[in-house]
Amino acid sequence: MNLYICEICGDAHIGTEKPSDCPFCGARNNFIKPAHAAEPITNIKVKLSEISKKNLRETLDLEIKANAIYTCMAGKSKDYKIQKMYKRLAKVELEHAIIATKLLGIEMSEIKSEMCSDEDADNFQRTIELEDHAANLYKKFAGEATEGHIRKFFGALMQVEQGHIELIEKIK
Ligand SMILES: [Fe+2]
Numbered sequence: 001m002n003l004y005i006c007e008i009c010g011d012a013h014i015g016t017e018k019p020s021d022c023p024f025c026g027a028r029n030n031f032i033k034p035a036h037a038a039e040p041i042t043n044i045k046v047k048l049s050e051i052s053k054k055n056l057r058e059t060l061d062l063e064i065k066a067n068a069i070y071t072c073m074a075g076k077s078k079d080y081k082i083q084k085m086y087k088r089l090a091k092v093e094l095e096h097a098i099i100a101t102k103l104l105g106i107e108m109s110e111i112k113s114e115m116c117s118d119e120d121a122d123n124f125q126r127t128i129e130l131e132d133h134a135a136n137l138y139k140k141f142a143g144e145a146t147e148g149h150i151r152k153f154f155g156a157l158m159q160v161e162q163g164h165i166e167l168i169e170k171i172k
């Protein structure tokens with residue numbers, strides 16, 4: 001067994017090989033390193049620019065909302081696979097929110113419940129729209145970041161959210 005650490009969320013994976021994507025935050029496997037070589041972005045303590053602080057706060061709000069929406073969608077589906085998919089998506093988005101709080105050095109915000117449709121088809125469409133919005137926003141935020149580790153965070157998240165769109169397109 002080997003110990004690997006994800007440089008985006010800072011969490012560890014124990015296994016014979018690196019997973020294809022981080023099981024916690026969904027980051028691509030190029031961000032997962034053997035533990036001794038990993039430099040998690042959440043360990044980097046530098047004063048953030050005003051624009052990065054603003055963008056990270058917006059990310060926190062967006063990810064908390066996504067978590068609540070996906071929790072709702074998991075609860076509405078009659079299909080076990082879809083329930084589990086949304087439960088996992090909710091956890092991944094919550095992880096993104098947690099990383100944003102660590103980068104900002106602030107407490108986690110309260111999660112308020114969100115509404116969603118009773119129909120999987122409506123929820124799939126809404127998921128694609130939410131993820132597309134998030135991916136575009138993170139691309140913009142990556143471009144605005146002057147700090148290397150913040151750029152890395154938004155670049156990684158953009159890929160994760162794009163991956164969620166691919167998943168829904170396959171499953172719907
Ligand atoms: Fe991760």
Ligand SMILES: [Fe+2]
Pocket residue numbers: 063066092093096134157160161
């Ligand atoms: Fe996310």
